[in-house]
Amino acid sequence: MKRYVLSVLVENHSGVLSRVSGLFSRRGYNIDSLSVGVTEDPGISRMTIVVKGDKYIVEQIKKQLNKLIDVIKVIELKPDSSVYRELILIKVATTTKQRAEVIEIVNVFRGRVVDVVSESLIIELTGDESKIEALINMLEPYGIKEIIRTGLTALERGNKVIKEHN
Amino acid sequence: MKATDAIVECLKKESVNLVFGYPGAAIMPLYDALRRSDIEHILVRQEQAAAHCASGYARTSGKVGVCIATSGPGATNLITGIATAYMDSIPLVAITGQVKSTLIGRDVFQEVDITGATEPFVKHSYLIKNSKDIPRIIKEAFHIAKTGRPGPVLIDIPSDILVEDIDFYYDEEVNIRGYKPTFVGHVGQVKRAFKRLEKSKKPVICIGGGIITANAEKELADFVEKAKIPVVCTLMGLGGIDHSSPYYIGMIGSHGHNYANRAVAEADVIVFIGARLGDRATGENKLFKNNPDIIHIDIDPAEIGKNLGTSIPIVGDAKNVLNQLLELVRPLKTEDWIDYLTNLKRNHKKASEDNDYVNPKYAIELLSDMLDDNAILVGDVGQNQIWVALNYKVTSERKFFISGGLGTMGYSLPAAIGSAIADKKRQVVAVMGDGGFQMSLQELATIKQNKLKVIILLFNNEGLGMVREMQYRTYKSEYAVDLSSNPDFIKLAEAYGIQGKIVKNNEGLKEAFDEAINSKGTFLIECMVNPKESTL
Numbered sequence: 061m062k063r064y065v066l067s068v069l070v071e072n073h074s075g076v077l078s079r080v081s082g083l084f085s086r087r088g089y090n091i092d093s094l095s096v097g098v099t100e101d102p103g104i105s106r107m108t109i110v111v112k113g114d115k116y117i118v119e120q121i122k123k124q125l126n127k128l129i130d131v132i133k134v135i136e137l138k139p140d141s142s143v144y145r146e147l148i149l150i151k152v153a154t155t156t157k158q159r160a161e162v163i164e165i166v167n168v169f170r171g172r173v174v175d176v177v178s179e180s181l182i183i184e185l186t187g188d189e190s191k192i193e194a195l196i197n198m199l200e201p202y203g204i205k206e207i208i209r210t211g212l213t214a215l216e217r218g219n220k221v222i223k224e225h226n
Numbered sequence: 227m228k229a230t231d232a233i234v235e236c237l238k239k240e241s242v243n244l245v246f247g248y249p250g251a252a253i254m255p256l257y258d259a260l261r262r263s264d265i266e267h268i269l270v271r272q273e274q275a276a277a278h279c280a281s282g283y284a285r286t287s288g289k290v291g292v293c294i295a296t297s298g299p300g301a302t303n304l305i306t307g308i309a310t311a312y313m314d315s316i317p318l319v320a321i322t323g324q325v326k327s328t329l330i331g332r333d334v335f336q337e338v339d340i341t342g343a344t345e346p347f348v349k350h351s352y353l354i355k356n357s358k359d360i361p362r363i364i365k366e367a368f369h370i371a372k373t374g375r376p377g378p379v380l381i382d383i384p385s386d387i388l389v390e391d392i393d394f395y396y397d398e399e400v401n402i403r404g405y406k407p408t409f410v411g412h413v414g415q416v417k418r419a420f421k422r423l424e425k426s427k428k429p430v431i432c433i434g435g436g437i438i439t440a441n442a443e444k445e446l447a448d449f450v451e452k453a454k455i456p457v458v459c460t461l462m463g464l465g466g467i468d469h470s471s472p473y474y475i476g477m478i479g480s481h482g483h484n485y486a487n488r489a490v491a492e493a494d495v496i497v498f499i500g501a502r503l504g505d506r507a508t509g510e511n512k513l514f515k516n517n518p519d520i521i522h523i524d525i526d527p528a529e530i531g532k533n534l535g536t537s538i539p540i541v542g543d544a545k546n547v548l549n550q551l552l553e554l555v556r557p558l559k560t561e562d563w564i565d566y567l568t569n570l571k572r573n574h575k576k577a578s579e580d581n582d583y584v585n586p587k588y589a590i591e592l593l594s595d596m597l598d599d600n601a602i603l604v605g606d607v608g609q610n611q612i613w614v615a616l617n618y619k620v621t622s623e624r625k626f627f628i629s630g631g632l633g634t635m636g637y638s639l640p641a642a643i644g645s646a647i648a649d650k651k652r653q654v655v656a657v658m659g660d661g662g663f664q665m666s667l668q669e670l671a672t673i674k675q676n677k678l679k680v681i682i683l684l685f686n687n688e689g690l691g692m693v694r695e696m697q698y699r700t701y702k703s704e705y706a707v708d709l710s711s712n713p714d715f716i717k718l719a720e721a722y723g724i725q726g727k728i729v730k731n732n733e734g735l736k737e738a739f740d741e742a743i744n745s746k747g748t749f750l751i752e753c754m755v756n757p758k759e760s761t762l
Contacts, residue, residue: 071404075353079345086346116531123528129350129370132404 063092064111064118065144065214068125069132069222072098072105076130080107083128089113089121093211104132106222108213135225137214147210148192149174150183153203162202169195180205227394229357229387230259233321236364237265239396242292244268244647246276246283248303250296252336253323255388268647268676271668273300275640277307277378278666281316282644285627286602286652288441290317290371291644297323298336301382305344306634308378312347313631314462315439317376319367327355327384341382349377357390362397369400374407375526376439407525411542411550419497419521419538420554426495426519428563429455432478434507435462435630436500436524436544445548446499447471452555455497456567458486460507461611462630463500465620475567479507481612481761485570487513497521500544503533504631523547581731584753586610586685589735590617590657593683596739598653599623602645606638606658609691609761614657616762625652636665639682643669646678653743655681660712661690670722673748681742682719687755688712695761719750726750 070076077096084091092110099106111121118136125134137144154162162181166173171185185195189212196204216222227235233256237245244266249257260267270276273295280291291311295304301322311318324330325337341351350370352363360383367379423429437446443466450457450473457467458475467474476483478490487509490496496518501507503522508514519537522530523544530539540547590613597603600623605614607629620626627645629637642656663684673680688710697703716726725745729738729752742749 075341075351078342082345120528120532123532127526127528129402129405 061112061114064113065137065139065142065212066109066111066118066121066125066134067137067214067216067222068107068109068134069099070105070107071130071132072103073130076105079128079130080109080125083124084111084121087120087124089117093209095211095213097213108211110212133222133225135216135222137216141218142214142216144188144212144214145186146189146192146212147184147186148195149208150185150196150199150204151180151206152183152199153180153205155179158202162199165195165198171195227392228259229360229390229392230255232360232392232394233364234259234263234265235394236361236396237292238263240364240368241289244283245292245294246270246279246644247294248273248276248296248300250298250300250323250336252297252325252385253294253300253321253388255385256294256321256323256383268672270640271671273303274307274636275643275666275669275672277304277311277318277320278634278637278640279644279647279672280318281307281311281314282604282627282641283648284317284644285641286625286645286648290319290368292319292321294321295323296336297325297340297385298338300336301340302338302343306632308344308380309347310629310632310634310637311378312349314435314629315376316378317371318378319371320378320380322380322382323388324353324382324384326386328386330384341380344380347378348380351380351382353382354384354387357387357392360392361395365397366400366402370402370405374405408527408541409525409543409546411523411540411547413550415538415540416547416550417554419540420551422495422519422521422538423453423455423497424556424558426558427560428493429495429497429558429560430489430493431455431457431497431499432459432490432501433457433463433466433499434460434501435466437463437466440500440525440544442500442545442548443467445545445552449548449552449555452552452557454557454560454564456489456560456564458489460501460504460630461615461628464615464628465624465626466500468621469619470621472568473564475571477615478513480509481506481615483571483574483616485567485574488570489567490518491515493518495519495521497523499523499548500525502526502529505533508533583731583756583759584685584729584735585732586613586753586755586759587617588732589683589685589753590614592735593655593739594619596736596743597624597655601625601653601655602627602642602649603655603657604628604638604642604645606656606662607633607635608659608661609687609695609759610657610659610662610685612761613685635662638662639666639680640669640672642680643672643678646680647676653681654679655683657683658685659691660684660686660688660709660715663715667718670719670724673724674722678748679746680748682748682750684715684750684752685755686712686715686752687757687759689757691755691757691759692761694757715750715752724748724750726752728752728754730754
């Protein structure tokens, strides 16, 4: 089972998300993450879908997605030619004593502290999966209270845009 | 203009002159506009039948079938009909009423999320939120339903939107950026395909429903004759080639002709055209023992490679691709191969006689000899489906309809009604078992009301024969399902003003068929069939 990242242009109206997610569940495809947002054209949204599977499954997913009337374009974003990013917010337990130590770790990762109270901090970090996993590992000893992740979002490197793909 | 009048206008622009439906509160405004229009409305007796009727109508007329139902239970009753059409790629537009847009999501009376419920088995669906979108959406819906790989499209319209006023417009062109079907085959691929065929010693063409959908029967016959390639078909492909053609072998599949299965098992190249290689057709791919090269022609790219690895994929409309192949065609050296297959077919044993009951296989053979050259036969589901599929000869201009993909019992009677309404000149026959008949027999009232003529051939074996057979084979128990408390079907038909006759053995069949064929109105022939009669 390999991980594949698909970038999908869809019509920006209600019901599209349920059509896409419904397709995955009813055909038994596994979604690792799905993130969606509006594009430079307000009528079009773009989804980044991370799936696990083999070549056959990904081929099927692309074809089945293309069959949906609301889907405008599907491309696969390969790791070597794409930028993968994810945003994470972590609420980590800190005593007053530990606070400076935690902030130091966050600085190494070029993360930001976005909320402080006496017993905890909220840390914001953007990066690829390995960077995010590394920060989580570093913070675990202090006690992670909550984590929220946006899921992967991605863009192809270089000048070419999704609409120029066949 | 009232939104409902706009809907009627749009339907007319799409050359709809007849719809099937069943009214209710939420859809009432549309019914009022329909009443004032010259669009004919056929009232069914349950909404599922409206979708099946529209399916039979679409398959007969080549137009998009339209069915209308109200919100809630009206809409949910359509579901099986919509799913049936989806699996067999039949173009339908289903219009449902919805509760007021301001009340959606509050679980009000007769509210159901029908766009959500039908999502897995519609080609597309719309919940209209703004009345000014109505003309655009209806235009798109018809375009989507009938182009590419056809299928059902659902339009759900809240009742408050139905009563709004809108400015009418109707675009000539449709432009949906996410929907651009490929109609013409890739030239290079078509060349590769024929090159591969030229090297083949044992080629077979396997056709599915796509040949019929694309109206490619003539092109197929041309190609087959010029290339000299034997043809087998799937259940949905029956009728795609004239059964009297010397190149036609038979139907493949788990319930297919064994000689047709032999043909694909021994082939070195198989060309699938408009077939999705469903499990019932390919025996979960166990049929292809010889590891043949697969050339797959289909308008739906997602079908290529889904169930079977493909050597040469060609995306396109069957008619276009066959025309492209016709430009390259040269006769192949297949005489020995065809002789071998036709011998297998010739030596296949015929239906046996049985004096205590009607032999359904013989009955279908006889009916096949007696019907017109352009008769329409609609089959149901169960043993009777296979009896028909294996023994009916779809020759000349005949048409053959069946619920192939979903296997919906109760399909044949309403679909035959739709056919009879679409073409009043052709003989229309509905074949079914006693199980399937009782799933749709309320539609006898639709027949009565519209004075239709349908020949109903009912095989009564007092049970669900195929279920019984499976039970016997799997669990060694014979009677988990027993329908022996059937009503008196002849009397029941009589209650609807329909003539009928019981036939107890093969001897009475010819006379009964004659009587049914010559009768002015609908005629029920109830054949008593041995409960232990086998499917194959």
